[in-house]
Amino acid sequence: DAKTTQPTSMDCAEGRAANLPCNHSTISGNEYVYWYRQIHSQGPQYIIHGLKNNETNEMASLIITEDRKSSTLILPHATLRDTAVYYCIVRVSGANSKLTFGKGITLSVRP
């Protein structure tokens, strides 16, 4: 699976949008971009995933660049409960593909 690069940390104000970047310049055509988050050492929580089209669900939006070499996870109205480590993971499509976690980005939402 392709590697991803994320900043170590970032913060944003409560109520504002949080835009979390991820670089995956070696992504191949059959690899999806997944985002998970982990709140205070709980089990990671699935957020969203996509291949090449932008995706949106009740938690977040995922914007993938046209060349697919980078993506941005957007939390439209960050709350204090969104403070967590966010993992951007590139994973090949397939029944037996596994999830490999990196260091992630620590998002701190300030009041």
Add this chain to the structure above:
Amino acid sequence: EADIYQTPRYLVIGTGKKITLECSQTMGHDKMYWYQQDPGMELHLIHYSYGVNSTEKGDLSSESTVSRIRTEHFPLTLESARPSHTSQYLCASSEYRGQGGGYTFGSGTRLTVV
């Protein structure tokens, strides 16, 4: 609402003891995984299973063993606990839905070996 359960949530045990960490899921997922995570560090895959009677070692070498006798149950065992086994152990399950499927994680077991 979590459909994957890990017990115990916390465990403090002496060196040399045998322990089993329990993981059960009610979603009928065929794939299950164990990850190990030290405080502030990355998650590392230590075991996985693609179905009953199927177990494989993960990316990080571990002295633990696993079994998969029933679809819903994937316990992890340490025959002789050591302080180096102190860590958080996270269980997950997934199903293949054409795009790989998302993982559902349990709340974890925080193990301390003294």
